[in-house]
Amino acid sequence: MxxxxxxxxxxxxxxxxxxxxxxxxxxxxxxxxxxxxxxxxxxxxxxxxxxxxxxxxxLQNWNLLNPEGDRFVWFSNYIEIFADSTFRQAALNSVIFTVGCVFFAMILGIVFALLLDRSFAGRGIVRTLLITPFLIMPVASSLLWSVSILNPSYGLLNWLIGLVGIPPVDWTSAHPIASILMALVWQWTPFMMLLVLAGLQAQPKDVLEAAQVDGAGWWRTFISVTLPQLRRYIELGVLLGAIYVVNTFDQIYLMTAGGPGTASANLPFYIYQRAFLGFDIGQAAAMGVVVVIATIIVATFALRLIFRSFDTKD
CATH class of the missing domain: 3.30.160 (Double Stranded RNA Binding Domain)
Incomplete structure (x- = not known):
């Protein structure tokens, strides 16, 4: 007891x-x-x-040109924007800009990071010059590309292709999406390069020495040792780049104004057109909600992949 x-x-x-x-x-x-x-x-x-x-x-039919027609329409705006061919084209352009910019910027970033990871005379100066495009404001870089590089009369690119006998091209009118992609890749390559360079400098040197002792060549070492080490940095760069590039507005507004017509408009620019040029607040708000939800879904999926890779024991 x-x-x-x-x-x-x-x-x-x-x-x-x-x-x-x-x-x-x-x-x-x-x-x-x-x-x-x-x-x-x-x-x-x-x-x-x-x-x-x-x-x-x-959820409202609110057009500033017709204030008396303001009424509650539930999901009619969402149905109309998905039936709008211009909205679908703008969504496709957003995907093209985002995927194209992130892909090419990452490839170039890896190449430049591998070059800068080696010791050579003037490496600090070269590194500073390669980082500079990311430090320039998007408005300034857009004007630089549209006026100094892609101008059909005195642009630097037309001068270069003229040296080999190619006639001048009106890049922003004939190839608007490619023109915007060039400016975006030029701006975002330094960001990808810095992330990959941080991953290269963080990898253990004894592993690289062991690969050399085992007789692995440069390419085999890069594929089997370096690239898996860079996976997390590449995934982080792709995620951050996609989140920022999908909201691109400055380059489109200043280089092509969404033209010709709406051929190069992405979702943020098309929302701007509907809200501030068409004065259709209801449909512009519906487009904004769709963009936010799509961005959250993609970002959540990407973050889960990144966190899973960080939780995995090497």
Whole structure:
């Protein structure tokens, strides 16, 4: 009987200690999170409240040219934009810009990072020059490409192809998507290069030395050792690049204005046209909601892949 009573008292003391520890851990957690609450509240106000208003506007037939026709139409705007061929073309252009820019920028970034990972005279100067395009404002880089490089009369690119007898080309009119892609790849290659270069400098040197001792050549070492080491950095660069490039606006607005017609318009530019040129707030808001949801889905899927690779033991 005394033994049972003693066991009961020990269990009661353990329960009390666990409750006290849990209360202390919760209190400690709130003390740590407390200073972050103002920032969290501010972020929710400036991001989620406007998004909720955007959802509300997307359910209304609100055109500034016809204020008397403002009424609640539920999901009619979403049905109309998916039936709009221009919206589908703008969505396809967004995919082309994003995939094309990220792919070519990553390939060039890997090549430049491999070159900069070697020691040579003037490497610091070359590295600074290669980083410079990423530091230029998108508006300035767009003007540089449209005026100095792709201009049909005195552009640098037409001068170069003229040296081999090719007639001048009006790049932004004849090849608007390719023109915008060149400017985007030029701007985003340094960003990819820096991420890959960080991965190259973080890889253990003893593994590379062991591969050389085993007789592996440069290409075999790169494919079997270096590239798997760079996987996380490449995935991170692809994710961040895709999130930013999908919102491209400056290059399209300044280089082609979405033209000819709407041939080079992407979703952000088409939303701008519908809202500020067509004054159709309801459909523009519906397009914005669709873009945000699609971006969240893609980013969530990509983040899961990245976190899974980081959780995997090498």
């Amino acid at each position: 005394a033994t049972l009573l003693e066991r009961h008292n020990q269990k009661a003391r353990r329960d009390v200690a666990q409750r006290q520890a849990g209360g202390m851990s919760r209190a400690e957690g709130w003390r740590r999170r407390g200073p972050l609450l103002p920032a969290l509240i501010f972020t929710l106000i400036v991001t989620q409240v406007p998004f909720l208003f955007t959802i509300w506007y997307s």
